[in-house]
Amino acid sequence: MDISVIGVSAEAEELYRYFLRHRGEGIGSVRQALNLDPDTIEAAAEVLGRLSLLDLTDRHRVVATEPRIGIERLVEQRLDQLNMEIRRVLAARDAIASLVEDQRHGENSTPVLDIERVEGLDQVRQRLDDLGFFSYKETLCLHPGGPLSRGAIETALPLDTRSLRRGLAVKAVYHPKALDDPFMAAYLRDVVSLGGQIHITEDPMDRMLIFDRSVAVVPINPKESSRGALLVREPGLVSQLVTYFDGVWQAATDLRDFTEPSSGAPLLSDLEKRVLAVMATADKDEIAAREIDVSVRTYRRYVADLMARLGAVNRFQAALRAKEENWI
The missing domain is CATH 1.10.10.10 (Winged helix-like DNA-binding domain superfamily/Winged helix DNA-binding domain)
Structure with missing residues (x-):
């Protein structure tokens, strides 16, 4: 039998039962009879007084309310609360019609391709950092040009290290011209030593990054990558870009075999x-x-x-x- 559902804790119930058995005794006598500390007794007494289960007008002569009255009143109050909550929950059904209307409106609206335009090199780098941080599976990259700048390498290596240590697969294809720079070659060897996979190809390819095979990043203008990038999330387009990457990857040569x-x-x-x-x-x-x-x-x-x-x-x-x- 549990009356905590009507707001009476185990300690308060024990105190209530004590005064039902010992009518007219004071609060001071409780500590000697029950294994409760003074603070717990006072807190339980306050709860019982607020629930009208104890009359604390004279704390030296406490009177317990007759259970058929006090407990029944609390049960009725709790049932009223539950009924009110049930009515509020059922009222949520009224929102269905308007929500269905919103759904119908969305189905009838003209679809918009999920492509975001990001301009400016700093903005692009920030978005790439965010995409890499929230990826959980793999990062794919095609780099058709020559070596990265010294600053780009210093920025890229910590990001690659973080991704690889989190267990992500990092796969990238570079043009042999990238190996002409000793710093770039050292960077690629570092990526491989950390667990990344680097392939080399002399075949033409388009610059792109793909995160978790769900978000692709391509330059706004392939001839001027510094202008900005397009973030493509449209599943059909991303799937085609992933297929393109896989083809380039398979045809390319592993960095170790190339060198x-x-x-x-x-x-x-x-x-x-x-x-x-x-x-x-x-x-x-x-x-x-x-x-x-x-x-x-x-x-x-x-x-x-x-x-x-x-x-x-x-x-x-x-x-x-x-x-x-x-x-x-």
Whole structure:
């Protein structure tokens, strides 16, 4: 039996029952009879007085209200409150008609393509930073020109590092001209060592960024990218751009294959070497990822890539073949 539903706490109920059994006693006698501290007794008494379950006019002679009167009154008050709340909830149905009308209006209106125009280089960079921060799966990039500026590289590397450490896939295709600059080449190697994937192609391509395959960013004017960008969220258009990216990506060459001789042991990044080192020793992916300070998703992506390159069917075999091929 629980009367807290009508506003009587367990302590207040205990106090109420005490005065029902001990008519005419004072508040001072309660502490000796009940295992309650003075503050709790005073608070419970105030609640009971407010609910008219106790008459506290004379605190040395407290009178408890007869239960059939006091409790029944509180039950009726609570039922009135619940009925009022039910009526308010049911009244929400009245909004259905107007909401349906809004829906009908939206269905009949002329659709507008979800394309946002962002002008100015600073504004574009801010929006790209926001899109990268709120992405949770992957970032795709096509960069047809030469190397980035020194300032752009200094801005891009922390963003790429943050994304990769969060477990995002970062895939980018660059033109070989980008490798002519030593700082740019070092930046791309850093991205690869952190878990990013870089491909190189001499084929023509359009500049673009795609976040989570749901938002594409293309320049307003392909010949003047500094003018601004278009943020495309229209699913049909984004899907076509993703298909275009996938085609360019598949036809391009991995950065390591492009810069390394085709014969002999491949040049592994530091991260790849560390992945190979823990593959055969760590019992769980979580432990291995923690040992080399990457996310579990990044670790598993590297394991899958290394196993495919080694032609191994399991991780232990991959570690053995890596040793046989003098990869580690």
